[in-house]
Amino acid sequence: MVEWLKIFNLSCFCWFLSSLDLSQNSLTSSLPPSLFQLQNLTKLLLIANDIFGSIPPEVGNCVSLIRLRLVNNRISGEISKEIGLLKNLSFLDLSENHIGGTLPAEIGNCNELQMLNLSNNTLRGTLPSSLSSLTRLEVLDLSVNQFVGEIPSGFGKLSSLNRLILNKNSLFRAIPSSLGHCLSLQLLDLSSNALSGMIPVELFDIEGLDIALNLSCNALTGTIPPQISALNKLSILDLSHNDSCFIYAGRDRALCFLEFLVMRLEGLWRVLVRV
Secondary structure (H helix, E strand, C coil): CCHHHHHHHHHCCCCCCCECCCCCCCCCCCCHHHHCCCCCEEEEECCCCCCEECCCCHHHHHHCEEEEEEECCCCCCCCCHHHHHHCCCCEEEECCCEEEEEEECCHCCCCCCCCEEEECCCCCCECHHHHHCCCCCEEEECCCCCEEECHHHHHCCCCCCCCCCCCEEEEEECHHHHHHHHHCCCCEEEECEEEEECHHHHHHHHHCCCCCCCCCEEEEECCEHHHHHHHCCEEEEEECCCCEEECCCCCCCCHHHCEEEEEECCCEEEECCCC
């Protein structure tokens, strides 16, 4: 179904368009550069189609964009640095595609971003430190990619963040203690990486962490300090499949608030489900 693209060759006719939602329409084509000449466009949703090819650099012309969601297509290529020109962008969701390359540092110029979801792609390289500039960010999901290197310590500046999801990458070294400054976090998933060292005690300062803390499938070591009992709203704690046996330094009754717990305690797998 290619005919849908012809309308965007008439950009002088569509200049007034502010919202375009063509989701779930079996659209099959690449993204035409002329689509991004619509400078009044604030919302572009092309979810669950069969769109292929790369996102053209002309995306930077669409300066009024607030929501850009191209989820679940066959988009490939790289994210161009022109994405940083979208200063009004609040929601960027390019998940479930085939986007590769590195994440450009210019993403840090999108200061209004509240949700950034690039999960289930083939992005590689390190996480740009410029992500720490996105202080309005509430959801950051970069899971199921090929990112390497350390988690930037600057992520501790993301005071509005309530979901940080970085699972299934190749991130290594220690979990930065600065994440303990993200006091709005409700869900932290760093599972299935190569993170090492001890669990920073600062994570247990995040009293609002109530959905899940998943640090499984890493190379973490050390003890579980009694401060974990401060997370008295937490529903799911998963520390399984790490290099060393975790020994809980407190008392089991301190964990009674958990709905689901998976950890390795004194060499034995323990799965506790609250009835």
